[in-house]
Amino acid sequence: MAQAPYCSLMARSTPWKDQYTLLCEKCGYVLEGLDQAGVCPECGVPIEGSLPGSRLGTPYQQKPGLRSLLQTAWLTIHNPKRALEIMSFDRSAPRSPLSPILTYTVVACIALVMLEMFSKPNSMTNFALFFGIMTIIGVLIWSAFFILTIIFAYLLLAIARLLRWRCDTEACWVIAGHAAIGWSFTGFAWVAGWYTDRLIQYLVPTQSDWHLRIQTMTLIDTVILPVFFGGIVLGSLIFAYISYLGLRRCKYANRLRPENSDPGATTRP
Numbered sequence: 001m002a003q004a005p006y007c008s009l010m011a012r013s014t015p016w017k018d019q020y021t022l023l024c025e026k027c028g029y030v031l032e033g034l035d036q037a038g039v040c041p042e043c044g045v046p047i048e049g050s051l052p053g054s055r056l057g058t059p060y061q062q063k064p065g066l067r068s069l070l071q072t073a074w075l076t077i078h079n080p081k082r083a084l085e086i087m088s089f090d091r092s093a094p095r096s097p098l099s100p101i102l103t104y105t106v107v108a109c110i111a112l113v114m115l116e117m118f119s120k121p122n123s124m125t126n127f128a129l130f131f132g133i134m135t136i137i138g139v140l141i142w143s144a145f146f147i148l149t150i151i152f153a154y155l156l157l158a159i160a161r162l163l164r165w166r167c168d169t170e171a172c173w174v175i176a177g178h179a180a181i182g183w184s185f186t187g188f189a190w191v192a193g194w195y196t197d198r199l200i201q202y203l204v205p206t207q208s209d210w211h212l213r214i215q216t217m218t219l220i221d222t223v224i225l226p227v228f229f230g231g232i233v234l235g236s237l238i239f240a241y242i243s244y245l246g247l248r249r250c251k252y253a254n255r256l257r258p259e260n261s262d263p264g265a266t267t268r269p
């Protein structure tokens, strides 16, 4: 049934009673009490696709672990729309893979940077010191991206509230947690920058004459700074893209009503 735009806006301001009211995931129409084998009266999409049971959770949400985290990361990057279709917002499911994404990324990046030390046996005396410094840097980067993701999650929440979408704090946190895979790209771009720096220093030995060394330093600055900021931009763009898709796809996402919740709330007003 087609409605005038102002009617749709009015209908969207008060249609659901709580986070568990069954809505059409495409248009937000209240589907409570309708035949689940039918279609949404507003947009014609099958109701079956909006049932909370179709949100099984991303692989990591289903079974947390390194393997499922990699599967989730690949799915989120390769087919974000599919990841957002199955993403679960149930409170019982493990919610956000943010912490393991950051942890594994930081550990992998430190390991990749440290790898270079093993190629030079005489540098092993500095190994402990370098490892300590890298660990401190890793913890700082982990914390910075964790805080950044919290800020972005609240930004998503503010946008959702502004547009009157049914994305609560929890949903925004889950979306941002998956979008955080973008920070892995930042980390690996930095590692690529580190090895570019090493390669330049390897190709231009330090015993070269002074003006060649100055040229080398300039070249390192020319390469490293764009890699550093480029990595942040790359990660932010991936994060923003997945978050944007997530907000749009999950603006009326349904979730299973907990058993201790008031069942009367599911009835259509």
Ligand SMILES: [Zn+2]
Binding pocket: 024, 025, 026, 027, 028, 029, 040, 041, 042, 043, 044, 045
């Ligand atoms: Zn609909």
